[in-house]
Amino acid sequence: MTTTRRSLLAGAALAAGLSLAPAFAQTPTEIELFFPVPVDGQLARDMAVLIKEFNTAHPAIKATPVYTGSYDETLIKTRAAMKAGKAPAAVIMSANFLLDLKIEGEIQSLDGLVKADGKTNEQFMGQFFPALHGNAVIDRSIYGVPFHNSTPLLYVNVDHLKEAGLDPEKLPENWQDLVTAAKKLTRREGERTTRWGITLPSNYDYGGWILQALTQSNGGQWFNPEFGGEVYYDTPSMLGALTFWSDLIAKHKVHPSGVQAGGAVSSAFLAGQSSMVLLSTGSLTHIRTNAKFPYKVAFVPKNLRNEVPIGGASLVIPKGVEGERRKAAWTLINWMTSPEKSAWWSRATGYFAPNKAAYDTPEMKAFIATNPDAGVAVKQLDYASAWFATYKTVPVRKAIEDELQAVLAGKKQPKEALAAAQKQADEILRPYVEQTALKLPTQ
Amino acid sequence: MTQAILSARAIGAGESRGRPFWPRGDTALAFGLLAPSLLLLGLFTYAPVVQLVWQALTAQSTIGGPQLFAGLENFRALFADGAFRKALANNLIYALGTVVPSLVLALGLALALVRSTQVNALLRALLFVPVLFPLVAAASIFLFIFLPGIGLLDYHLAKLALSGPNWLGDPDVALYAIMGLTIWKNAGYYMLFFLAGLQGVPADAYEAAILDGANPWQRLRHVTLPYLKPTIGFVMVIGLLNVVTQVDHVFVLTKGGPSDSTNLLLFYVYQQAVETYDVGRAAAGTLVMLALLLAITAGSLRTLERSFGEKEP
Numbered sequence: 049m050t051t052t053r054r055s056l057l058a059g060a061a062l063a064a065g066l067s068l069a070p071a072f073a074q075t076p077t078e079i080e081l082f083f084p085v086p087v088d089g090q091l092a093r094d095m096a097v098l099i100k101e102f103n104t105a106h107p108a109i110k111a112t113p114v115y116t117g118s119y120d121e122t123l124i125k126t127r128a129a130m131k132a133g134k135a136p137a138a139v140i141m142s143a144n145f146l147l148d149l150k151i152e153g154e155i156q157s158l159d160g161l162v163k164a165d166g167k168t169n170e171q172f173m174g175q176f177f178p179a180l181h182g183n184a185v186i187d188r189s190i191y192g193v194p195f196h197n198s199t200p201l202l203y204v205n206v207d208h209l210k211e212a213g214l215d216p217e218k219l220p221e222n223w224q225d226l227v228t229a230a231k232k233l234t235r236r237e238g239e240r241t242t243r244w245g246i247t248l249p250s251n252y253d254y255g256g257w258i259l260q261a262l263t264q265s266n267g268g269q270w271f272n273p274e275f276g277g278e279v280y281y282d283t284p285s286m287l288g289a290l291t292f293w294s295d296l297i298a299k300h301k302v303h304p305s306g307v308q309a310g311g312a313v314s315s316a317f318l319a320g321q322s323s324m325v326l327l328s329t330g331s332l333t334h335i336r337t338n339a340k341f342p343y344k345v346a347f348v349p350k351n352l353r354n355e356v357p358i359g360g361a362s363l364v365i366p367k368g369v370e371g372e373r374r375k376a377a378w379t380l381i382n383w384m385t386s387p388e389k390s391a392w393w394s395r396a397t398g399y400f401a402p403n404k405a406a407y408d409t410p411e412m413k414a415f416i417a418t419n420p421d422a423g424v425a426v427k428q429l430d431y432a433s434a435w436f437a438t439y440k441t442v443p444v445r446k447a448i449e450d451e452l453q454a455v456l457a458g459k460k461q462p463k464e465a466l467a468a469a470q471k472q473a474d475e476i477l478r479p480y481v482e483q484t485a486l487k488l489p490t491q
Numbered sequence: 492m493t494q495a496i497l498s499a500r501a502i503g504a505g506e507s508r509g510r511p512f513w514p515r516g517d518t519a520l521a522f523g524l525l526a527p528s529l530l531l532l533g534l535f536t537y538a539p540v541v542q543l544v545w546q547a548l549t550a551q552s553t554i555g556g557p558q559l560f561a562g563l564e565n566f567r568a569l570f571a572d573g574a575f576r577k578a579l580a581n582n583l584i585y586a587l588g589t590v591v592p593s594l595v596l597a598l599g600l601a602l603a604l605v606r607s608t609q610v611n612a613l614l615r616a617l618l619f620v621p622v623l624f625p626l627v628a629a630a631s632i633f634l635f636i637f638l639p640g641i642g643l644l645d646y647h648l649a650k651l652a653l654s655g656p657n658w659l660g661d662p663d664v665a666l667y668a669i670m671g672l673t674i675w676k677n678a679g680y681y682m683l684f685f686l687a688g689l690q691g692v693p694a695d696a697y698e699a700a701i702l703d704g705a706n707p708w709q710r711l712r713h714v715t716l717p718y719l720k721p722t723i724g725f726v727m728v729i730g731l732l733n734v735v736t737q738v739d740h741v742f743v744l745t746k747g748g749p750s751d752s753t754n755l756l757l758f759y760v761y762q763q764a765v766e767t768y769d770v771g772r773a774a775a776g777t778l779v780m781l782a783l784l785l786a787i788t789a790g791s792l793r794t795l796e797r798s799f800g801e802k803e804p
Contacts, residue, residue, distance in 0.1 A: 305657060307657070311634075457660070459662060479554065
């Protein structure tokens with residue numbers, strides 16, 4: 049992995065060096081693609097393969113992939129590059145940062161490029177699953193093109209189910225089923241729990257996402273998808289979701305207390321120390337490769353309805369990328385999100401291919417036939433909606449995550465926690481609200 | 492280091508007697524020789540500090556708009572922020588809970604391994620190993636050690652039929668888990684300074700103490716420790732600076748969570764700059780940290796000089 053990264057960096061340095069040389073008419077347009085790897089080193093290699101193929105197919109463009117770390121680090125590095133006046137031509141950006149970037153005026157609308165291709169926005173976005181539109185289209189303008197996406201998914205250890213006398217054909221569909229199954233699956237030796245019935249990740253970022261899934265499954269909405277200045281933390285739907293999570297720990301005793309990091313949750317599942325877990329569909333490949341036991345996946349159990357948020361990343365073009373570089377970036381974006389490439393990347397990573405037509409390719413049909421778990425994940429997309437995004441998404445999310453973590457550690461009751469989170473979030477959102485919804489005619 | 496400071500002072504004192512208006516030849520030469528590093532210092536240290544001060548006084552008044560002068564607003568917001576006060580308090584606990592135990596541990600280890608035998612050399616090397624890891628790497632190792640249920644700690648506790656706490660996921664425990672990592676990481680480093688310091692304790696001082704009938708504890712209390720004062724002072728400075736400037740492990744292990752219970756000042760500044768995108772408040776936080784660092788350094792350097800004075804009356 050290090051060699052790959054090093055050679056990528058070397059490539060990036062080389063590209064930077066070359067771009068200083070005077071441009072001749074024949075030289076290809078140089079563009080850089082900033083890309084995060086949220087999972088592991090293998091993906092960085094896959095990306096290099098993908099871009100190499102693109103460069104061979106497009107002699108007029110020379111794209112350089114630049115590995116930029118996690119989603120958060122990619123955001124930091126993009127902003128730093130823009131401040132230095134060297135904005136990358138395209139970035140694979142966490143889908144819930146798009147609204148923030150648009151509000152701060154850091155990414156450009158892609159409407160003009162879509163129009164130049166002779167398409168309407170609806171025609172262009174029509175190729176992607178409807179659940180993904182919410183985080184890509186802001187105020188009817190396209191700001192991002194979905195690249196790889198995910199939803200939370202229930203993973204179940206089939207051996208444990210059989211051992212506990214549960215039917216592996218009937219996985220928990222609602223919260224009551226989930227609690228009943230989790231109780232049967234939990235194993236104790238005296239005071240010590242040796243196996244937990246269910247574990248949900250609750251570290252920063254992951255915890256907010258899972259809580260959003262529970263809230264939506266409970267009929268709630270979490271935030272106003274049309275206006276970035278409102279969150280619905282102190283509401284009955286959220287109170288139900290948070291209380292349910294806290295009951296799994298304190299009342300039913302089927303879930304470990306305190307914060308569980310995402311990586312620890314997948315390790316616990318793979319080690320057989322947790323029989324059921326909620327994790328991203330992005331973990332599918334990891335679980336499939338490493339599970340030493342049969343497992344099954346299912347929709348996130350519901351209380352009132354099946355609904356989950358999407359996750360993942362979109363391709364964006366920063367402000368300040370103009371002319372030939374903008375056109376080249378657009379060519380790259382369209383190529384990367386085409387059905388074939390989208391399907392290839394999906395099989396390599398475990399993420400969804402956002403392009404619906406990807407699932408009509410013969411390779412993908414064969415893949416789903418041999419890996420039915422990937423098929424379940426895609427079906428859940430019909431019940432998915434936009435990922436939490438507001439003005440200052442991360443601190444607004446942290447406001448509830450800090451309270452969630454306090455509840456999971458038994459430090460606070462759900463009701464007071466939600467009130468505190470709402471207060472904190474409203475405080476962060478205040479400047480935006482004052483400059484938008486509360487900016488009224490004074491005369 | 493202190494030696495250099497002391498001699499620099501001596502030079503300064505010598506020069507102040509009857510200095511001509513125009514710099515003497517050797518002063519010009521001195522500045523000429525210093526110019527390259529002064530230039531670099533100016534470009535990469537002092538200029539950014541000036542820029543930082545300016546940033547701390549500016550804020551965005553309209554969203555997506557430019558940074559405008561805002562006076563001390565950022566500092567007001569900073570001290571009004573519960574998360575900042577929490578980070579400050581955490582940092583104090585963290586400072587006390589890591590510097591003191593690492594110092595005691597390092598001194599103990601140094602005393603135990605002061606005699607140069609082959610076994611001791613091996614043990615010293617082993618104890619020094621944690622220092623060789625970058626903090627990020629060490630934190631990644633501890634991620635596995637602290638992993639609930641499966642991790643090294645819980646694995647061995649399970650053999651004793653015990654269940655450990657959720658090391659990094661319990662707000663009451665997480666900061667102490669991180670402190671444990673820090674002590675493990677730093678004690679070997681500080682031991683090195685104490686080993687060096689112990690070489691400077693004259694053997695006849697011990698002989699005299701033994702002749703006077705001092706027991707081992709009295710020898711430590713009245714001979715070793717007074718001679719080690721400058722070393723203790725120096726290690727304390729290094730330790731305190733580490734406490735403020737190193738947060739790699741927080742970044743890797745907890746990101747300041749659960750519920751801000753492991754948030755430290757530098758990580759708070761990072762959050763303000765990167766997550767909240769509030770450059771002004773991040774700059775204000777940095778200045779507060781800088782002031783703390785300067786106070787620590789100045790205070791300890793003075794103590795150091797004083798203890799040097801005591802040693803040679």
